[in-house]
Amino acid sequence: MDKQIQKALSIDADVCQGHGKCVMNCPTLFAIDASTGKAFVKTQPANAQLAQEAEMAMHDCPERAISLTTNESRQDSVSEASRPCIDESMPQDIPRVDFDHNSREFAADPWRVYGELRASCPIAHTDAHDGFWIVSKYADVVEIAKDDATFSSLPTTVIPDTGVYNLIPLQSDPPDLQRYRMPLIRYFTPAALKKYEPEIRQFTSDCIDTFIETGQCELVTQFANPIPSMTALDFIGFDPLEWHDFANPMHLLSYSADGSPEREQALADLVQIDSRIEDAIEARFVNPQADAITELTQYEKDGVRFSSKELHGLVKMLLFGGLDTTMAAASNALLYLSENPTQRQRLIDDPGLLPSAIDEFLRYEAPVHAFSRTVTTDVSIGDQKVRAGERVYLLWASANRDPDEFENPDEVVFDRRPNRHLTFGIGAHRCLGAPLARLELKIMLEEILRRIPDFKIDAAKVKHPETVTVIWGRSTLPTSFTPGSRA
Numbered sequence: 001m002d003k004q005i006q007k008a009l010s011i012d013a014d015v016c017q018g019h020g021k022c023v024m025n026c027p028t029l030f031a032i033d034a035s036t037g038k039a040f041v042k043t044q045p046a047n048a049q050l051a052q053e054a055e056m057a058m059h060d061c062p063e064r065a066i067s068l069t070t071n072e073s074r075q076d077s078v079s080e081a082s083r084p085c086i087d088e089s090m091p092q093d094i095p096r097v098d099f100d101h102n103s104r105e106f107a108a109d110p111w112r113v114y115g116e117l118r119a120s121c122p123i124a125h126t127d128a129h130d131g132f133w134i135v136s137k138y139a140d141v142v143e144i145a146k147d148d149a150t151f152s153s154l155p156t157t158v159i160p161d162t163g164v165y166n167l168i169p170l171q172s173d174p175p176d177l178q179r180y181r182m183p184l185i186r187y188f189t190p191a192a193l194k195k196y197e198p199e200i201r202q203f204t205s206d207c208i209d210t211f212i213e214t215g216q217c218e219l220v221t222q223f224a225n226p227i228p229s230m231t232a233l234d235f236i237g238f239d240p241l242e243w244h245d246f247a248n249p250m251h252l253l254s255y256s257a258d259g260s261p262e263r264e265q266a267l268a269d270l271v272q273i274d275s276r277i278e279d280a281i282e283a284r285f286v287n288p289q290a291d292a293i294t295e296l297t298q299y300e301k302d303g304v305r306f307s308s309k310e311l312h313g314l315v316k317m318l319l320f321g322g323l324d325t326t327m328a329a330a331s332n333a334l335l336y337l338s339e340n341p342t343q344r345q346r347l348i349d350d351p352g353l354l355p356s357a358i359d360e361f362l363r364y365e366a367p368v369h370a371f372s373r374t375v376t377t378d379v380s381i382g383d384q385k386v387r388a389g390e391r392v393y394l395l396w397a398s399a400n401r402d403p404d405e406f407e408n409p410d411e412v413v414f415d416r417r418p419n420r421h422l423t424f425g426i427g428a429h430r431c432l433g434a435p436l437a438r439l440e441l442k443i444m445l446e447e448i449l450r451r452i453p454d455f456k457i458d459a460a461k462v463k464h465p466e467t468v469t470v471i472w473g474r475s476t477l478p479t480s481f482t483p484g485s486r487a
């Protein structure tokens, strides 16, 4: 049985203004009543494709008159994500599950869904977003991520496709991949980190100074967001004080659902970032600076320089890699520490625990839940046959909770060893920025624990993710603490 048919579509006639966008988007489901001039539901979405179209129409409706509710059995369907082969009778006879990481039901408790998938259906297929395979066990994720020949990172590694392209090297395959990674390595060496450290500490101290005397703050917008953003912008070659211009659209992209007005807005705003990148690259050709953009314009290997498109993609990737990811990681760690005062006290008493605690935070709640690959040739994953052209979703976040790899995976164990989490990926695409992210998190947590050690996040007002595109983090953390003095 296809669980998608259990979505109930309705239109609130009191709210509908007869705009007709839903009818234009999906005439199969909607029509305009000639007598009232308002839209009505012609038929309920009877398959996955129509359910998806209904969802898009709901997001697109200017008056928010459309609702797509899930009934009792749909609630079940979240847990049924783990039921193996819920549709064994389907022609392809593949283990279908109702899995949609963009749905609110999923975002409410992804860990439960992952647990069920790992236990019952570790290689599963979902019809959501035009269909894709889900891989949830550690060993399978590792095997696939290490096989770039069979599992390509082109054209994108995100499901559903956000339409953000030319992210280099993320969206590339060998041999280009190595060519693209080479010039970026220098920004994440121990020497580079040593250079950034005083600056990151200064950014952190400045941020805390803006709120320490008041006894309250919003730890995302005033702390977790600006620090990684300013750090990345600075070494890349943009003005760190303009971090809002870059971080806001990326943030909106990360936390908005596919097809929603917010997503449309984010994509429109990202065009401005593309222009900023283009302008900066052009300017550096004329007027070189001491920054990554300049170095990339000058980089040459075997007499070949990067094309303008490649330069654009490299700079764009540094921005996309460096901003929201670390922000999300910091937000998750801060929330955990606020909710677990005994654990927090351990870190205050023994700051030497911080580096391994940071890796444990990264494992426990991976700020990047998954990336996808496109299959280049027919292949078997476990006992499933996957065809060329199909997409495979590698759940780093689920692999990190796999009991076959981690003892007590649902517990935060600060001195966990070994801790081979997959939060930064694995294989040839492994995150280049991981050392920088770790350093930023260390400085951020050190300074918070030192200067506002009794911080308390108001749990009722925390904004948790409502959809998972790539990023998993909290976008609002209202916080209070005993006021202190500026540095």
Ligand code: HEM
Pocket (backbone or CB within 6 Å): 145, 153, 157, 168, 169, 170, 171, 177, 181, 184, 232, 317, 318, 319, 321, 322, 323, 325, 326, 329, 366, 367, 368, 371, 396, 422, 423, 424, 425, 426, 428, 429, 430, 431, 432, 433, 434, 436, 437
């Ligand atoms: C906690 C923070 C971060 C997380 C969780 C994270 C996660 C990841 C993951 C999972 C990948 C692998 C992609 C794949 O296999 O397809 C990746 C790649 C990448 N990350 Fe990060 N990242 C973080 C921070 C950063 C930072 C701070 C930067 C740079 C400023 C950065 C730059 C990159 C780049 C350039 C790649 C592409 C590598 C490639 O495709 O070869 N990341 N990141």
